[in-house]
Amino acid sequence: MRTGEKPEIARLPLFREMDEAKRERVFAGSFLQVFPPQLTLFEAGQHPDFLHVLVDGLVELSASSGDRDTTMRIVEPVTSFILAAVVNDLPYLMTARTLEASRILLVPAALVRELINQDTALMQATMHELALAYRGLVRALVDMKTRQSAERLGNYLLRQQARRQEGGLIQLQAEKRLLASLLGMTPENLSRAFSVLSNHGVRVEGSNITIADHEALSAFAHPDKIPV
Amino acid sequence: MRTGEKPEIARLPLFREMDEAKRERVFAGSFLQVFPPQLTLFEAGQHPDFLHVLVDGLVELSASSGDRDTTMRIVEPVTSFILAAVVNDLPYLMTARTLEASRILLVPAALVRELINQDTALMQATMHELALAYRGLVRALVDMKTRQSAERLGNYLLRQQARRQEGGLIQLQAEKRLLASLLGMTPENLSRAFSVLSNHGVRVEGSNITIADHEALSAFAHPDKIPV
DNA sequence: CGAACCCTTGATGGCGATCAAACGCCGTGG
DNA sequence: CCACGGCGTTTGATCGCCATCAAGGGTTCG
Known part of the structure; x- marks a missing residue:
């Protein structure tokens, strides 16, 4: 990948504290790719192949049951998304599509899981990230149910x-x-x-x-x- | 604590893989306590002092905004709850109260955080637990929004x-x-x-x-x- | 035995979905 | 450059789901 956006990605809570050498392995094994608007990146039910990091652009995460769908999250840069699916190696629960032309860092899911197990700081950051995301969803659910x-x-x-x-x-x-x-x-x-x-x-x-x-x-x- | 319920607690996904000696420290530092029905264990907004493990009985987790409240989860034994608040050391988002007379293992939050940082297996289990809980909430939110x-x-x-x-x-x-x-x-x-x-x-x-x-x-x- | 309280059933009302139409914005093609 | 068409947004009208209000039956507990 190009070097220009490395610092910004390295500053993410997820990668911030981890071992420098391991972080290089993240970059070395990943692809920074440009996607046009309105493109489906992956669909709910698919096996998670990549952890995604939105570097630039805008992405929608949506989910559906039966014939209704709903927007779950609007992802702004710079943020990683679908961490939980990658960590558990379980199918995506949401569909992702670009809203604008977007640059996205694709980190192979297997690499993420491997590095998590090798690097305590990364594991800890992942744990905290998930716990914060959990709290966000608790609030969202309360919001929906009570207001x-x-x-x-x-x-x-x-x-x-x-x-x-x-x-x-x-x-x-x-x-x-x-x-x-x-x-x-x-x-x-x-x-x-x-x-x-x-x-x-x-x-x-x-x-x-x-x-x-x-x-x-x-x-x-x-x-x-x-x-x- | 008494020994009778140890095996059941040790079998929880959270504690299952961790170092035996560290698990003993969990038990040694915790309190197994009996609560009457309809008792509030903690309230949303409080600082999390304990990770709770429901050993026997039934517990409700609820949340409120303004003057409306809503039940978020009904906890059945044997399950730990409010892990996210403990991990992040951030205020509870939910209020817990017993529905029946309940036996609950109270593990000091500081001890949990200390052991998580010392024991990789525990940290990994925590991470997986949180990721699964996250997925559960995603489903709950989709459910509420689409059905x-x-x-x-x-x-x-x-x-x-x-x-x-x-x-x-x-x-x-x-x-x-x-x-x-x-x-x-x-x-x-x-x-x-x-x-x-x-x-x-x-x-x-x-x-x-x-x-x-x-x-x-x-x-x-x-x-x-x-x-x- | 009485008093709560939970559950059920009916009646009514309000929030939000659906249907419909008009407006504005933008991109395309003449 | 302008006309047109498509799409998102807004506004209005109607409908349906669900909340609220109300009352009665059953159960539990004091």
């Missing part, structure tokens, strides 16, 4: 704002229809949810969202109180 | 049957109101969901459920196709 749609949208906006800098301006990185699916509603109802939030401190201009009144939005959305 | 209530109940019954022996008889271990909350519905609607399923191969007699026609129920509930 109605406009509240979920409000909380999503609050979280997005927190993840970025201060200022209250949020740029939606994906289409609204995708955000709707991520939040477990239809595009029509997302639209209506935005208009509900306009009475609670949120201003919408296309994909530019402004949280004008953080207080009001928080009061409406009842965000999680437990930190991290 | 309606009677389908969720149908799938729950199919999964329960698969986890136990053949025969089609399922005994609900907890109250129906709890099952309702676990499945993200009200007790009233659980009742109605059961009566819907009576047209699809399910027979209900109190807390004894029989899957009389596995085919019919599967056709109705669209169970997950991806194994494990």
Whole structure:
């Protein structure tokens, strides 16, 4: 692979603490590949051949049961994804497709598992990563079970704002229809949810969202109180 | 702690492969305690002091946002729970309370983290456990987002049957109101969901459920196709 | 024996899905 | 360069699933 993006990947929590030589083996054994938009990278049910690291672009993870599908996650760079399937060597539960042209580092799953067993720091990082991902899913499930749609949208906006800098301006990185699916509603109802939030401190201009009144939005959305 | 339940605990995936001497340290540093029914063991937001292993009894894990709560999991023996919070040393996201009188092994969180870092087999087991738990939550979230209530109940019954022996008889271990909350519905609607399923191969007699026609129920509930 | 409480069944209401149509944006092709 | 067509978004109307409210029957426990 080219050297340009190595530092950024090496800075990921997953690889940060591991042995330098072993990290080189990760890079040496991997492929950095460019994919066009709207391309399916893998499908749920397939055997996991690679750990994926999104270096640049945008990826959707979705899942389905019966004839309905739902967006599970929108992956932004630089992040690894589908770690759990690789660790357990069990079929993917989600389908991945690019939303934009994307550069993705493909680390052979067997190599990942081998290095995990050789490098304690990597194993520990994997363990922590999984534990954090687990917590994220617990929150997502609670969100879905206890809040109605406009509240979920409000909380999503609050979280997005927190993840970025201060200022209250949020740029939606994906289409609204995708955000709707991520939040477990239809595009029509997302639209209506935005208009509900306009009475609670949120201003919408296309994909530019402004949280004008953080207080009001928080009061409406009842965000999680437990930190991290 | 007494010796009677050691073998059963040692057989858990989490402790099974680890160094014998280290496992003795787990037992030596832990407390096996008996709790009455309806007792809160810990609350969401608290700092995790113990990894819990339910040896006997029944425990509910629940979570809330704002004024609504929801059952996240019903823990049956012999199982460890809240591993993720202990590993990350981050506040519990869920509240635990006993449903029946329960015997629980309390393993100090600091000890768990110390031994994980000393024993590769334990760390690996923890990693696998977390990855499996992650997959379980992915399925739960997809379930909630893509299926309606009677389908969720149908799938729950199919999964329960698969986890136990053949025969089609399922005994609900907890109250129906709890099952309702676990499945993200009200007790009233659980009742109605059961009566819907009576047209699809399910027979209900109190807390004894029989899957009389596995085919019919599967056709109705669209169970997950991806194994494990 | 009475008082809770759980479960069930019925009636009503609200949230969100579906159906439908209009608008705007963007890319393509004439 | 403009016209057209496709698609995403928005808004309105209707429908259906599920929550809520209400009441009655059964069981358990004091």
